[in-house]
Amino acid sequence: MQTLQTSTPARLCYLHLASKDAQRQIDFYRRMLDMDSQAQADGSWVLSGPQRAMLVSPADHSGLLAAAFDLGNQPRLQALRVRLLGNGGIIEEVDSPLLEPGAFLIRDPQGRQTIFGVARPARQTSRPGMPGRLQHVVFQTTELEAMIDFYVNTVGFTVSDNVVDEQTGQLMTCFLRSDDEHHTLAFFRGSKNEWDHHCYETNEWNDIRDWGDRFAKERITIFFGPGRHGPGNNLFFMVVDADRNRLEFSAELEVTDASRQPGVWAQEEYTLNSWGRAWIRS
Incomplete structure (x- = not known):
């Protein structure tokens, strides 16, 4: 396929x-x-x-x-x-x-x-900027299976990891890739159909620190993280923008070979943040 x-x-x-x-x-x-x-x-x-x-x-x-x-x-x-x-x-x-x-x-x-x-060539600017490549977008949905079927079988995304409720066997989260990075798109099962967050991929842990310091100077509070996700194995934290949209900063996201089979993770806080407490969608 x-x-x-x-x-x-x-x-x-x-x-x-x-x-x-x-x-x-x-x-x-x-x-x-x-x-x-x-x-x-x-x-x-x-x-x-x-x-x-x-x-x-x-x-x-x-x-x-x-x-x-x-x-x-x-x-x-x-x-x-x-x-x-x-x-x-x-x-x-x-x-x-x-x-x-x-x-x-x-x-x-x-x-x-x-x-x-096909992206137009980036505009030239002399303005310096911290590293943070726009990397993935995530949604909550009430129809998780239908979304996965569409994005995999019609569009051509590949499942990297699934998160499953071990008591019911119900799929709760699916991470999808469109290139060699672990995911550029993901869906959480939720009670709403809404945009969940978007993410900027940095180069290393020190960049996560520097972005955190930048938001701290503006008194913008981290609401999730810092921590490490299980699926994707990336370091992260999350804040909100002026409209209360959620944005994530990440580092060390897994690079995934095309032959890799989808992983399965338990729906628990450790999966979403192996360092501590997690934001569980409902």
Whole structure:
């Protein structure tokens, strides 16, 4: 079976956020994540920093509108388009200031939008920035099995690890990869259908320390971590942005061979944080 990892590797390249207070949100990412901003004709803003980018659109609500993946080149993008159509996927054309012409999106059964395209060359900036590559996005869902079926069998993600309730045997969490990194997408079973968090991958433990110090200076409190996840084996901590969206900083995320079989973990605090207490979704 062809997968994203084996035939058309895809890397998360930007998020499109809606914001009820767009200027406050833009100011947060400019100040805290070293991102420059540029107004667009449609009223949205492009934010860009070292290996990270996003679109922010003013709206009557706040949250995630779409997650965009970079295929690296046009032949890979075209091959993915053909495969998605062959798998019964319905695609919609996308015009994005961050992607070359030819980008498209696909909607999952609950309406989430995933964009695929080829990233435009990063804007040149003299502004220094701390390391933190936009790396993964995570959701909560009331229909976990349906989401996994769609993203694996229609889109081509690969399951890296499953988290299972040992008493009931019910699947609780699934980590999915689109390239050699342990996950670029994950789903938690929850009582809501909502965006859970997004993550920036740093280079090493000292970067985690430095990001923590930066948020401490602004009196932005870590609400989960620091610790180490079981699935993915990465160091991490989590904070919230100006709209209370959750963001994670990570280091040492597992690199995963295509032949690796999915792992199985128990649904317990130790799985989500081997160093101590964990945030358990409900």
